[in-house]
Amino acid sequence: MSAYPVDRVLDPVKIVDWAIDTGLYDIAYSAWGWPLAEIVHFTGLTLLFGSVGFFDLRLLGLFRGIPFAAMHRLVPFGVMGFVLSLASGTLFVASAPDQYLYNPAFQIKMVLLALAGVNMAAFYLLAARRLRGLGPDDAAPWQARVFALVSLVCWTGVIAAGRVITAFRPPAWFWCAWCG
Helix, strand or coil: CCCCCCCCCCCHHHHHHHHHHHCHHHHHCCCCHHHHHHHHHHHHHHHHHHHHHHHHHHHCCCCCCCCHHHHHCCHHHHHHHHHHHHHHHHHHHHHCHHHHCCCHHHHHHHHHHHHHHHHHHHHHHHCHHHHCCCCCCCCCCHHHHHHHHHHHHHHHHHHHHHHHHHHCCCCCCCCCCCCC
């Protein structure tokens, strides 16, 4: 009998088997695999938070004088940063799923990541068009400022939760709401 509940949704053994079959496991546990993945992950976060954070701060009223169109040119850097972080994060989770899936800090990070994505989609659907006619010294509409504030809180939380993951390593911390 296992000390842990059975996870019928995210089976860590199947995830590790997949990581072994795809070679991700060998990459992660090679001499330089994990350190290089950490470098890629933090480089991605820097690009992502640097571009998104700068844009959000401009929406909140800082850096007036910089046109919103110029700020929007940073979006490809943010996307590239997200892709780098996603790829390296996938390597981490696939090679040690039990250390991530049942970790409350990781779960909080994933919730905040999802909220940041929903917030971004809502921003582009509801507020981004209003920025097109604004000059470099104009203030963003209040709706755009709310989206910017939510974005900054979510991304700061994603980074903070990511740093705390190592403090809550299972089996000392095991939390699985979906396990039976």
